[in-house]
Amino acid sequence: MGIVEEAHNVKIVGSGEQVIVLAHGFGTDQSVWKHLIPHLVDNYKVVLYDNMGAGTTNPDYFDFERYSTLEGYAYDLLAILEEFQLSCCIFVGHSVSAIVGAIASIMRPDLFSKLILISASPRYLNDVDYYGGFEQEDLDQLFEAMQSNYKAWCSGFAPLAVGGDMDSVAVQEFSRTLFNMRPDIALSVAQTIFQSDFRHLLCHVTVSCHIIQSIKDLAVPVVVSEYLHQNLGGDSIVEVMSSEGHLPQLSSPDSVIPVLLRHIRHDIVV
Known part of the structure; x- marks a missing residue:
């Protein structure tokens, strides 16, 4: 097993010729x-991996320095694709x-046939003529809460992000994976994500990009999906789903999985 495969717990399942790469969020x-x-x-052929952290x-x-910017994660993704000689993949x-x-x-545009972007945001902070959903004060409070009592923060953040009560299976699942992160790493990753700006x-x-968004999402307002659609350089399409929450593939699978499958199977018709 190579270092890249081991570090990211890379798993490849399925038997088709077309490659799909599934990449998870924070x-x-x-x-x-x-x-x-x-x-x-x-x-x-389905490729699964875990983001570092x-x-x-x-x-x-x-590496706190490497992952102080999202480019560090992009280089990891490219390393995985190159190690397994995967090209022209559908990236979800x-x-x-x-x-x-x-x-x-x-x-490396040659490595991707299309991108399916779920609950995506190029910038979380509000700006002049841009609504990302957060003010700097909101983020400072979030980081302070993570730092002061990470376990308590996880318990409060999970139901807000998923959009449900603490008894739901999806909330419990997200709480588990969130709490599994080392607190100092979780704080660093959160700061990198929430302070980033990739609009340029x-x-x-x-x-080609397929933008998929919940109608109600704590982290990403619906207007952000339209902003992506208007500003991406290639063909793009937006679908706003009736689902609520930032992890719709986990919290509303019965309605969300058919949407994802449709976008995986069908290309944008221009």
């Missing part, structure tokens, strides 16, 4: 795709990984 790991995978393995990865491998990225995939596609790079994304 606070989760590859298990967030458990409802989608059974629908893919008969027709696709996820609770399932070795914290000793986490959730939350931060959606932007990571977009960055990687700018570096969107025009350089030439791979």
Whole structure:
């Protein structure tokens, strides 16, 4: 097993010729795709991996400087694709990984046939003529809460992000993977994500993008999906789902999985 494969817990399942790469967001790991995978393995080769810093990865491998920007994660993605000689893949990225995939596609557009971006945001902070959903004061309070009592913060943040009560299976699942992260790593990753601004790079994304968004999402307002659509450099399409929450593939699989499958199977018709 190579170092890249081991570090990211890379798993390849399925038997099809077309490659699909599934990339998870902050606070989760590859298990967030458990409802989608059974629908893919008969027709696709499915590549799963964990972002560095996820609770399932070795914290000793986490380089705080490398992962102080999302480019560090994009280089990891490209390293995985190159190690397994994967090209022209369908990339499905959730939350931060959606932007990571977009960055990687700018570096190596030949490796991606299309990007499916779930709950994606190029910037979380509000700005002049831009609504990202957060003021700096909101983020400062979030970081302070993470730092002062990480376990308590996880318990409060999970139901808000998922959009449910603490008794729901999805909330419990997200709480588990969130709490599995080492607190100092979780804080660093959260700061990198929430303080990032990749609006200037969107025009350089030439791979076709399918933007999928919940109607109600604590982290990403619906207007952000339209902003992505208007500013990406290649063809793009938006679908706003009736689901609520930032992890719709986990919290509303019955309605969300059919949407994802449709976007995986069908290209944008211009």
